[in-house]
Amino acid sequence: MPDIYDDLLCGPGGSPGRDVVDQINENTEEIGKKENDLGLPAEDGSILTSDITGVRRWVKIGTIEATFLDLVDTPPTYSGFRFAKLMVNADEDGVSYDTTQYETWLGVPSANDTVLTSDVVGNRNWRSVFFKDQFITESLGSTDAFKPVTLNLNGKLDPSFMEFQGFTYIADWTPTPSNEYPNPVGFDPGSFWVLQIPESFEEITHNGEIVTHNGETLYYITNADGTYTFQTGDLAGQTARNGDYLLLGKARWGLLKSGIDPNLYYRLDGSTAIT
Numbered sequence: 001m002p003d004i005y006d007d008l009l010c011g012p013g014g015s016p017g018r019d020v021v022d023q024i025n026e027n028t029e030e031i032g033k034k035e036n037d038l039g040l041p042a043e044d045g046s047i048l049t050s051d052i053t054g055v056r057r058w059v060k061i062g063t064i065e066a067t068f069l070d071l072v073d074t075p076p077t078y079s080g081f082r083f084a085k086l087m088v089n090a091d092e093d094g095v096s097y098d099t100t101q102y103e104t105w106l107g108v109p110s111a112n113d114t115v116l117t118s119d120v121v122g123n124r125n126w127r128s129v130f131f132k133d134q135f136i137t138e139s140l141g142s143t144d145a146f147k148p149v150t151l152n153l154n155g156k157l158d159p160s161f162m163e164f165q166g167f168t169y170i171a172d173w174t175p176t177p178s179n180e181y182p183n184p185v186g187f188d189p190g191s192f193w194v195l196q197i198p199e200s201f202e203e204i205t206h207n208g209e210i211v212t213h214n215g216e217t218l219y220y221i222t223n224a225d226g227t228y229t230f231q232t233g234d235l236a237g238q239t240a241r242n243g244d245y246l247l248l249g250k251a252r253w254g255l256l257k258s259g260i261d262p263n264l265y266y267r268l269d270g271s272t273a274i275t
Contacts, residue, residue, distance in 0.1 A: 046060045075097055081097045113130070170192065172193065174197070228241075
């Protein structure tokens, strides 16, 4: 019995069977190019998608897994463009990276009250700043240490910022061993008293009466040259003379020499020195 395949292969005369086989082979090659059985999509509204290599799959409409880089008018990569900005390209048909004006990695600032600043060419950096509500117009003492200062409503620097507000004359003062310094309470730094040094062994008076102690009259203790040497306190060991200034400082007393020596000044006619 003739082989049916042979008859199909050769056929009457040989050629028709070969045509059929060739067609089957061609169809088989085409089938090989098709996907394996994808079956039905898992959800309604799905479409068949393909990548450029021919791999196809079902994807639900509205959930296509594409990225910004997949668009035809966007840059192809993110690599090398950290913190870069996008701008419309020169042809105005897409976007590209601005490679001249994007920040280098600055990280986070190292302190509070820090702002990002820039110069006119785009160099940026973190800088510490003081905000308007941090400035003070007057000092309340050590609690205001290191705060920024601004002028007051009069456009002037408030006197509270200075160690003292200039020199203010209070009164004459005569030091004695039992009371060498005036009471500083209520007086600002910069207040001063003009020293009145009596002659040696002058009696101490108070309200016009001679002061005594244990029945004995008290005398000013002065040096033979009419000066007074402080025995205690900030000025212990320092010698003052008549007309010197006892100056109240921020934390201590000071002695300011008057600098006037009458023997150096002459009368207007040049005759004799003023004594």
